Amino acid sequence: MLFSLLTRFLTIFIDLLRIAHFSSDNKNLETLMFRQQLDMLARKQSHALRPSRQEKWMLAVLAASQKR
Numbered sequence: 001m002l003f004s005l006l007t008r009f010l011t012i013f014i015d016l017l018r019i020a021h022f023s024s025d026n027k028n029l030e031t032l033m034f035r036q037q038l039d040m041l042a043r044k045q046s047h048a049l050r051p052s053r054q055e056k057w058m059l060a061v062l063a064a065s066q067k068r
Helices: 002-020 024-044 053-066
Strands: none
Touching: 002 053
16 A cells, blocks of 8 residues: 555656646647547446545645646
C-alpha cells in the first residue's frame, strides 16, 4: 500500500515537471487528446468505472489547485 502510494506521488511529480516545460498550446493539445481517449474508453466500457480513494483524492487536489 505504501509503495503504491509513493509510486503514484513520484509519477505525478515527474509528470508535473514534464508539463511545466510545455507551452500553452501543447498543454491544450494534450488535454484535447486525453479527452478524446477518455471518450473512446467510455464507449468501450459496459459499466461505470469506480475510482479508488486515492484517485478521488488526487482529482480533488488537482481540481482545487485549478481554481486558483
